[in-house]
Amino acid sequence: MAAPNPEKTLQDEATCSICLDYFQDPVMIIDCGHNFCRNCITQCCEGSAFKPLSCPQCRKHFLWKNLHPNRHLWNIVELAKQFSKRRANENGEQKLCAKHLEPLKLFCEDDRTPMCVVCDRSRAHRKHSVVPIEEAAQVYKDKLHHCLQTLKEEKEKILSLKLQIEKPSQDLLKDTAAERQKLLSEFQQLQQFLEKHKQHLLAQLDEVEKQVEKKKAEDAVTFSEEVSRLGALIQELEQKCREPPSGLLQDIESTINRCRKDKFQPPVILDCSELKRKLQVFSKESSSLQQDVKKFKETLSEPKWIHEYVVLDRGTAHPRFLVSDDRRSVTWGHVRLEMPYSPKRFDPARCVLGSRGFLSGKHHWTVDVENGTSWALGVAQDTVQRKGQFSFVPEEGIWAVGLNNGQYRALTSPPELLHLNSPLNQIQVCLDYERQTVAFCDSEEQCQFYCFRSADFEGKALFPFFRVGDIKTTLSLC
DSSP states (O other), X not given: OOOOOHHHHHHHHTBOTTTOSBOSSEEEETTTOOEEEHHHHHHHTTTOTTSOEEOTTTOOEEOGGGEEEOHHHHHHHHHHHHHHHHHXXXXXXXXXXXXXXXXXXXXXXXXXXXXXXXXXXXGGGTTSOEXXXXXXXHHHHHHHHHHHHHHHHHHXXXXXXXXXXXXXXXXXXXXXXXXXXXXXXXXXXXHHHHHHHHHXXXXXXXXXXXXXXXXXXXXXXXXXXXXXXXXXXXXXXXXXHTSOHHHHTTTHHHHHHHHTSOOOOOOOOOOOHHHHHHHHHHHHHHHHHHHHHHHHHHHHHSOOEEEOOOOBOGGGSOTTEEEOTTSOEEEEOSSOOOOOOOTTSOBSSOEEEBSOOBSSXXXXXXXXXXXXXXXXXXXXXXXXXXXXOOOOSGGGTEEEEEEETTEEEEOOSSOEEOOOSSOOSEEEEEEETTTTEEEEEETTTTEEEEEEOSOOOTTOOEEEEEEEOSTTOEEEEO
């Protein structure tokens, strides 16, 4: 006969025979000595408060007043729980049943939760499908591997899309850095040229100044010498006049001869015509340089055309529009998507706007319309109507051209038929906000085929505008 298992015996003694779980608030029937959870015996004997009761285990009759708490058994239950917890720790098992402190060796497929052997014997899981926890873990591990693979593929897709979206920005940043370096180099060369030209002109002016100063100094010496000579002679004559006759007549002839000396010959007046001619040349060069600087300033102040990287705003797209992942193309879908209501969204008008608007400057972008039989494109005010029916005309805040029924039209009121030599494949939209013009060019032919002039933008932001009229049409930004 097999030796009794003390662990199993202790667990059986601490288990209620009704709920097959550890005792909760155990009570003992004095008449027969059997123990039950207070809640379990109460449910079994419900409605028999004034009738003889039967023990659920031995069927012996007892009175309700003969139910007494069994504190000693409660201590045994706590001891059994602690023993199970220690045994689990010794076996290296980390997860224990929070209720029974038994190892979680089973898995309930109905409740999708791990459980212990005591939970398996309980009434709550009696009719549930239960499998070993290792078997269930393998099944869910396979499911997790499948989810993991799906998530990794989604992550790679998002990273690839991120690189695809960021590439134009990175390329533009590289072009900007190259243009910055080029601009700094050109301005450095310009500064060097201006400095060299300045030094050349200043050297010429210095030469003129030196010539004038030299002539001025030479003339000053000549005048100073003559004034000194005349001063000495005057002084001598005055002294002569004060002498007595005998002294006055002494060497009188020599004195008179010195007074009769040739008259003073003044220096030749400087001929300034040549120097003035040089100054005039300098003045002309300076004026020419000022004109060049003025033109250069005007060139810098003139707004430049900016090629815009336009992306579509999904929040404005009609519910049946299919916008690509990079938000650079749009087509008409077969099914209307369930979208939350938004005052920004066009509905029922089949339109979508670009994500960025413009309040100033010159901007242009190119749209591929080769795969299209019904479309319109241009610019629209941010306040353009989004709900209900409306016309795509300037009076409604839209400046656009389009194709419908095989005919190109400017969307004016009434529409203006456009006579083109060949079908349009790529259209460049050119917005000049300050001059209030919206021009449309054939990118392949490099020619303008229509222009809205003197457009009243009313100081409002203008957004790239697109309309797709049928399921055959796809508009793509180049």
